[in-house]
Amino acid sequence: MKPSVLVLFREALDRPVAERAAFLAQAGADAAEVALVRDLLSALTASTLKTDTDAAPLAMRRAGSEGEQIGPFTLRAPLGTGGMGTVWLAERTDEFSQRVAIKWLYASTSAQARARFARERDVLARLEHPAIARIVDGGEDQGVPWYAMEFVDGETLLTYADGARMDLRGRLQLFLQLADAVQFAHQNFIVHRDLKPSNVLVNQQGVLKLLDFGIAKLLDGSEHLTELQSPMTVAYAAPEQIRGEAITAATDVYGLGLLLFELLTGQRPYRAHSSAEMLQRITATDVPVPSRLALSDSARPPVDRRQLRGDLDVIVLKALHREPSRRYESARALADDLRRYLAHQPIHARADSVYYRAGKFLRRNAAASGVIGALAIGLLGSAGWAFQKQQEALQNAQSARASSDFLLNRLTAASPWKDGATWTVRDLLKDTAQKVGPELADQPEARISLYRTLRDALAVERPSVDALFPAEQLVKELRNRDDFQGESEALYELLRVQMHQIERLDMAEPTLLLLESRIPELDPALARKVYRSRAYFENYRGVPKAALRAWMQLLPPELQHDYRFDPNATEFNAAQDAAAVSALIDLHRQNADLRNVIELLELLEWKGRFGARDDLPQQIGIVQSLVGSVSDLLPPDQGLALAEYLAAFGAKQFGAGSAMHEYIAMNRLLPLVRAGRFAECERIISEFQRESSEFPEESQLSIRRGYTGLALVAFNEGRPDKVQKALAQLDAFVKSVPGASEVDANRIEVTWLDAWARWRLGEPEGERNFLSVMQQSKELGADYLEGIGYYELARKAFEQGDVEKATSLVNTVDPDGTFVVLNPNHPLTELRKSLGLAESSQYSDRIEALHQATRWLIDTMSQQAPEAPRSTATQSSEH
The missing domain is CATH 1.10.510.10 (Transferase(Phosphotransferase) domain 1)
Known part of the structure; x- marks a missing residue:
């Protein structure tokens, strides 16, 4: 028997017979399981009635009534009723004054239930303990077993x-x-x-x-x-x-x-x-x-x-x-x-x-510890622990002093007046990181503290490969100490440097694999970070299916199968990971599942209103996810207006031209494409690339995404020649930067764009190659590329005058227009219009409600955060 059926059967069996049907109707279980439980209960009832037919009238009477006599006790008030018996508050009526709880079975209960009841009496008779309610008396009344136990008024x-x-x-x-x-x-x-x-x-x-x-x-x-x-x-x-x-x-x-x-x-x-x-x-x-x-x-x-x-x-x-x-x-x-x-x-x-036991000792002896410290730890004489603690205190003091002296010496060495040297802050930090090991060889605590500080400092000003050295050294130091948790946290920070700060997936992959092997032993919060890192890693590589598997680890089972949005389940919804929900939205978008996309967006909007209302950074992230998806579902002009509304918020809160403002403003790209404003898209992407190219080794993924973005804009513009030009620039960059080709980032998207351009330019075998890449896209989980491929095949057929074939191809992948709504693309939309096919109008009211709710959230965020001070350049441009 399936465990779920067994549990449902047990719960129903514990209820009075009259309540079982209502319980099963509201249980929310599978219909087949409910039917099986009903059959089991019917069989059990029939068996019980057959063996206890004569006792049935007695069972009805044995529900009890106030004033009824059971042995030496008089029933006073019911305390509880179950499927097999009742419990009453009773008083003793002979020479003793005593209140008890009396429990007895219905006469119609099975022989097995009677055996369990008898065993319960035997168990209580064996247990004499102040914290266990003891048995007082017991017996049978008209063939029905009962016992009395002490009444606990509490x-x-x-x-x-x-x-x-x-x-x-x-x-x-x-x-x-x-x-x-x-x-x-x-x-x-x-x-x-x-x-x-x-x-x-x-x-x-x-x-x-x-x-x-x-x-x-x-x-x-x-x-x-x-x-x-x-x-x-x-x-x-x-x-x-x-x-x-x-x-x-x-x-x-x-x-x-x-x-x-x-x-x-x-x-x-x-x-x-x-x-x-x-x-x-x-x-x-x-x-x-x-x-x-x-x-x-x-x-x-x-x-x-x-x-x-x-x-x-x-x-x-x-x-x-x-x-x-x-x-x-x-x-x-x-x-x-x-x-x-x-x-x-x-x-x-x-x-x-030693550290753990020492902390406990000081907690137990807080007052004495102060006296001991003031007089002398050495007075403890033969206490070896005290001597060890004294040594640890001295080592900590020496470590702090060594760190201070070391940093002072480094600052002195970097003086611009010494030997005519001119040092930047970054030069000083890099040089200091190299000197920590040799000059603090006997100070492990000082080395750990300095490597941690230098790792963070070298990544503050801008992403920098210089942060790698102290991050790697910190991992080694903690590994040598056999500090599993500390080493794991340092490995995660090293992964952040490798994957997000200097964008070297070739370096990040072995670090990520090592962390994944430790997941069963990691702190749950760190394990979640590792799953999230795997999802980002697979996203960077362009393997959506693998990325979604990682995202799913951050979501409860309810969001993974047959998901339905329930705004009343606050304790369930408030804990959801917004980034993982966004990934799930992408999954349903690829499957052209508009209903689930809408419901998940409503979950994000709900979380933005209630789950993150006091956490502005989290709320901004949620609203960005909303704007990115909701603007796709709106008509192009409305979608662009919503993205620009969020960009205006970013300029107001973080300063026009700030990194955060530019990050938020990137939401404008897709609406601009949908509106056919390709030149503006190219300008934004080119500016993004210029900034990234100042540090090519540290920003290789950003630059690669920039070239891919230019190719995508050219695709929407219907220019295969421009697609090939952007991909050629991408290929040249990959070959020029060490490590850039080790992990093939965005590979399926790039492969698809290249195959499309070759096909549209009339290369031999172009169509067959394009069809093959479409199939590869589906296998990797990028189903949307296969869908867009069908549309492109239809567009080519339409250009050749074969309207029937074009219509058939479109209806194969998108009979109701839902795919285009969820994967907005200018050429695809235009093709549907040319073929006289309408876009899906499903859920238009809910989409508009999401539009208005998102604008309201942006307004709310504007009220939460103080306005950023305007730069001099911004002020002067206004005059």
């Missing part, structure tokens, strides 16, 4: 902690009561396996009580329940429970981890819209780091998330590991680490080091 664990406004320490101390109770149960060979907030109550005195051992598992070999006989609460189930694997003490350790996660963050680690989705998340995705959990709109963190960083993150993630063998070996081990944390002692789950 609130659930989470409600109590929030209501009492408990701080971090208070929450952990309360949780330790629960961990001790679970450990006691394990010592008695019992696994609770249904740990959830409703089963953990805290009374008015702050005493915790663990309830409901109804589905507990005995570890002494006396239990032989099948998978279907083992109910669970899906949201609080361990992965092995969902997979139907062995239940052990590690299952309860996972349950404790879930409760600790929620107690500290105010949220469960996984959120989903259906049981099937929850099942998938629990069994196939990693638990988010508590201190970096994205908050839902309604959630307020009960403690400052900064307090969770470090040890508490490690403790929670170890308890919640998907593999049982990698969790804490017991509830006691989990509790021990929490107690060590509270005592500022090193926890066992964390790798030991």
